[in-house]
Amino acid sequence: MLPNRYDFREAEPRLARFWELNNVYGYDPAGLGQHFTIDTPPLTVSGQLHIGHCYSYTQADAIARYRRMRGGHVYYPMGFDDNGLATERFVEKTIKHKATEIGRDAFINACLELTQQTEGRFETLWRRLSLSVDWRYRYSSISHEARRVSQWSFIQLYQQGLTYTQFAPTLWCPECQTAIAQAEVNDASLPTRFSTIAFRLPGGGILPIATTRPELLPACVAIFVHPDDPRYRHLIGKTARIDSGAFSGSPELAVPILADELADPSRGSGAVMCCTFGDSTDVRWWHTHHLPLRAAIGRDGHMTGLAGSYAGLTVQQARRRILTYLEETGQIISEETIEHDVGTHERCGTPIEYLHTRQWFIRVLDQKERLLEAGRKIRWHPEHMRIRYEHWVEHLQWDWCISRQRYFGIPFPAWICRACGETMLASLEQLPVDPQTTQPLVACACGSTDFEPEPDVMDTWATSSCTPMIIGRWIDDPAWFAQHFPASLRPQAHDIIRTWAFYTIVKSLYHTNDIPWREVMISGHGLSADRRKLSKSKEHNEVGPMEIMEKESADALRYWATTGRTGADSPLSPENIATGRRLVTKLWNASRFAESRLERFTNGARPAALLPTDRWLLSRLARTIAGATAELDRYEYAAARAEIDRFFWSDLCDNYLELAKARLYSEAGAAHYAAQWTLYQALLAVLKLLAPFLPYITEEIYQGLFRQWDGASSIHLASWPSEQPEWIDTEAEAIGETLLGLLRQVRRYKAERGQSVGAELASLRISGHLQPAQRASLEMAMVDLKSATRAKQIVLEEGAEDGGSQMLKDNELLIEV
Structure with missing residues (x-):
């Protein structure tokens, strides 16, 4: 029996324990029928979870629950991405020490301890939110299994010639002191001094050079002009000079003036200095024109000895000092402040540099067409998100840099032979391996056994891109892998299409020549109330998800999370959360009413004597089931829930329960059973339709009322409501609309007179040119219309058809239909 009041604070933890004890979400690998594998995003362990995570993960969970109720065996593991730069920065911030301050081993131990604690908190929150994960399959990206897969992936790519190492200009973060990949660079618009500097020409002329980076002057190796620029064509091949006594090892800097079509005559002065390196154009010119390499900025973001007396200064300090020197020596022509686009590291916001370093890369630039073709084999929801993927692939400028100069990551399973320089790889049996503490099993081909361990670790994306292979047990269980690869679904946010989606497609193509999943569902971001994106690693003032759930319920938070359409950002909405709470309350109250009316109910065959009101509701229910099912098949969870909401609030509660109340309160008879049967079908279907969205309240009502039948x-674990095309009845829907129209006019009549909805009406006369079938249906529905209008007498009569209403005398109403 359902109690008077639903206490979510008591019920939600109790139901969570019930699900865990009964293994409700357990995956059965041997189950017959369809298996639905979800490649769930492994949460980066870099801070605390916020409502934005609840937003996107709830959407994926709604799909998992729907697929389970449709009869699928849902393999829904949960992972944690707990190695790499994001985790290192989180640990450094927490323990208040840099990794370099405490040493490699101590720092790795600190990372392992803190990530285990944090992952425990993550799991607690996910269980409270009721993600229907099978926690037996929880994994982490630093685990023994994940390291083994990641290292074996590297070995295979190396053997196929798809990965390589070289000294090359690399995107570099001076704050994190590591190389980064193109996908980790964000564009930021920053106010910058735009200075035009005077280079001297032979014969006394001046060549104006505009720059935002005067600190790179010590690394200037050439000046470029367009070969067809008439202003400078005569200078090609000559030398330009600038006084540099304070910021270089010599009193004067002399560089050649060269021609290249990449020099844009319309930008700045049209003459551009090339430094090694300020941007990707500098890299291209350096390579194409075989220019010398001059490194003015070190790995720590400080000036090198090339900067003369300014060596050791930070980039910002050197910029100010060099500009002051140039101004004092009369070498600045003009200055202005502009908004300048700067590439910054997504992890820390530091402007990136281009440094010449040794790194490992995976080839992607020569595979663009293949990667585009793979993207088109995947079904994207929403479809337009595929364009983001294609735009990223088409505009790639670098191969994928996978090496990082950090401690807490998966080591490259490789050594360098000190005798001949060859790379030695670990064997599969050794994996996972740490080359810092382990030696190769065999000697080098040259006979030497003296090896230098590969010092770097792999970028976290090099492992996260293997998640379909990690959950698919790629190395050790071919049968399991065949069952789960490609995965059925990848749910993820739109901002990591360029990283997680792209990198996973790369790895899957290279290892299996297949796509990693059949479908991708892209989520937006759950934003703060003022529409800012939230971050685990940054401070924000938003109330945490656990606090919201304790105050409003997990179901209410999930209601908000499934309000935004697929792929769209949505700010935290207290109004939507409150609507979710009201829906929970309304479900409870409607179910308590139904419980009192379903006493002695036996769920038998469809009654032969359904009234038009019953047939109308069942027809609307059939359309709602079909519509919601179709929307969920398209991953449009918000549209599906909106359909269900409309049916429950309007059709069932506001209208049918009012119309059928008299029959439901009667003790027996065919009409009474017809109303009972219709109410049972409708309310049970509503609970099942809402179960993926509101798992707690629907379970509580099901256990207390509907499980018995x-x-x-x-x-x-119940079956999703079956589509019932035979219930669709257009005539009943037309009569239903007529009844609702009559009911609205009666309610308006009472409201205008300050009467309650339940006030009695002495007489209701319905006038119009009715077809015989219409008249017969209205006469059959008379008991329901009387119940809803509280009319003592209802009279059908022939008359005009203008759709109006008028009061005949006190408490009597004429409605023309």
Whole structure:
């Protein structure tokens, strides 16, 4: 029996324990039928979870629950991405020490301890939110299995010639002191001094050079002009000079003037200095024109000895000092402040540099067409998100840099032979391996056994890109892998299309020549109330998800999370959360009413004597089931829930329960059973339709009321409502609309007179040119219309058809239909 009041604070933890004890969300690998594998995003362990995570993960969970109720065996593991730069920065911030301050081993131990604690908190929150994960399959990207897969992936790519190492200009973060990949660079618009500097020409002329980076002057190796620029064509091949006594090792800097079509005559003065390196154009010119390499900025973001007396200064300090020197020596022509686009590291916001370093890369630039073709084989939801993927692939400028100069990551399973310089790889049996503490099993081909361990670790994306292979047990269980690869679904946010989606497609193509998943569902971001994106690693003032759930319920938070359409950002909405709470309350109250009316109910065959009101509701229910099912098949969870909401609030509660109330309160008879049967079908279907969105309240009602008839151990293991095309009845829908129109006019009549909805009406006369079938249906529905309008007498009569209403005398109403 359902109690008077639903206490979510008591019920939600109790139901969570019930699901865990009964393994409700357990995956059965041997189950017959369809298996639905979800490649769930492994959460980066870099801070605390916020409502934005609840937003996107709830959407994926709604799909998992829907697929389970449709009869699929849902393999829904949860992972944690707990190695790499984001985790290192989180640990450094927490322990208040840099990794270099405490040493490699101590720092790795600190990372392992803190990530385990944090992952425990993550799991607690996910269980409270009721993600229907099978926690037996929880994994982490630093685990033994994940390291083994990641290292074996590297070895295979190396053997196929798809990965290589070289000294080359690399995107570099001076704050994190590591190389980064193109996908980790964000564009930021920053106010910058735009200075035009005077280079001297032979014969006394001046060549104006505009720059935002005067600190790179010590690394200037050439000046470029367009070969067809008439202003400078005569200078090509000559030398330009500038006084540099304070910021270089010599009193004067002399560089050649060269021609290249990449020099844009319309930008600045049209003459551009090339430094090694300020941007990707500098890299291209350096390579194309075989220019010398001059490194003015070191790995720590400080000036090198090339900067003369300014060596050791930070970039910003050197910029100010060099500009002051140039101004004092009369070498600045003009200055202005502009908004300048700067590439910054997504992890820390530091402007990136281009440094010449040794790194490992995976080839992607020569595979663009293949990668585009793979993207088109995947079904994207929403479809337009595929364009983001294609735009990223088409505009790639670098191969994928996978090496990082950090401690807490998966080591490259490789050594360098000190005798001949060859790379030695670990064997599969050795994996996972740390080359810092382990030696190769065999000697080098040259006979030497003296090896230098590969010092770097792999970028975290090099492992996260293997998640379909990690959950698919790629190395060790071919049968399991065949069952789960390609995965059925990848749910993820739109901002990591360029990283997680792209990198996973790369790895899957290279290793299996297949796509990693059949479908991708892209989520937006759950934003702060003022529409800012939230971050685990940055401070914000938003109330945490656990606090919201304790105050409003997990179901209410999930309601908000499934309000935004697929792929769209949505700010935290207290109004939507409150609407979710009201829906929970309304479900409870409607179910308590139904419980009192379903006493002695036996769920038998469809009654032969359904009234028009019953047939109307069942027809609307059939359309709602079909519509919601179709929307969920398209991953449009918000549209599906909106359909269900409309049916429950309007059709069932506001209208049908009012119309059928008299029959439901009667003690027996065919009409009474017809109303009972219709109410049972409608309310049970609503609970099942809402179960993926509101798992707690729907389970509580199911256990207390419907399980006795429906028979499943949990609503989440019950069958999804079957589509019922035979219930669709256009004539009944037309009569239903007529009844609702009559009911609205009666309610308006009472409201205008300050009467309650339940006030009695002495007489209701319905006038119009009715077809015989219409008249017969209205006469059959008379008991329901009387119940809803509280009319003592209803009279059908022939008359005009203008759709109006008028008061005949006190408490009597004429409605023309």
